[in-house]
Amino acid sequence: MRMGDIQYPEPASSPILAIERGSSYENGQPDIREAHTHAEPEFLWTTTATVTVRTESRDWLLPPGYGIWIPAHVPHAGAVRHPGQGGLMAMDPVQCPIAWTSVTGVRVSPLLRELLAYMLDADPADPARPAAESLLIRLITPCPAHDIAIVMPADQRLRVIAERLLTDPSDQRELAHWSNLAHSSVRTLTRLFRAETGLSFAEWRTRVRIRAAVQKLSTGTPVGVTARQVGYRKTSAFIAVFQRVTGQTPGTYLTTEP
Known part of the structure; x- marks a missing residue:
């Protein structure tokens, strides 16, 4: 991501x-960062963009409302898959209170999102800033165990399909339709999806839809509206699939998000 508008807090107190x-x-071209490292821990989050981050152990998918903690000196590469906004916070490696040694996914709750927005615009001398910083850091917590993991395929034919579905989870096209776009047979795509993600195409798409639904629900989108926006014509079918994948009803996400 191209970054700008940098603000520097007082180093002695933050x-x-x-x-x-x-x-x-910019100019219709995706932003791609080759593998690199940083001497300081970083927290990358998205507001409206969809980003992938590749580390030595796995690929991470960050749809809007998610972030990733990258410890110092950990090699990583990134690419923006859907245009939008986000941010990056660099931490002092000595003063940083978060001691995670591995890359960690973070869900950006509504409260954390508002604090990040405040920090981006607040004057460094604002007397409320130290308290806001303290709460912000406390809210950077690992994604809950029930969070929906999405494995991104490495094969470029599958990437074309995966990135289209990340942009529009409601897309109803099956592999027979995608095969022309990917210049491959349905049989080959079926085999590759299972080999590279551990899931069938239908199972992978369902996870993408439910993860998108979690984000919509957490911002107050009604269950019926969420169902239609992620590709389910019947709310009852959406509720059944959601509960099968997460072990909870959609209403749980509407009422428990801070």
């Missing part, structure tokens, strides 16, 4: 070195 507002896609 573990935050810099906070940057990010925007993606």
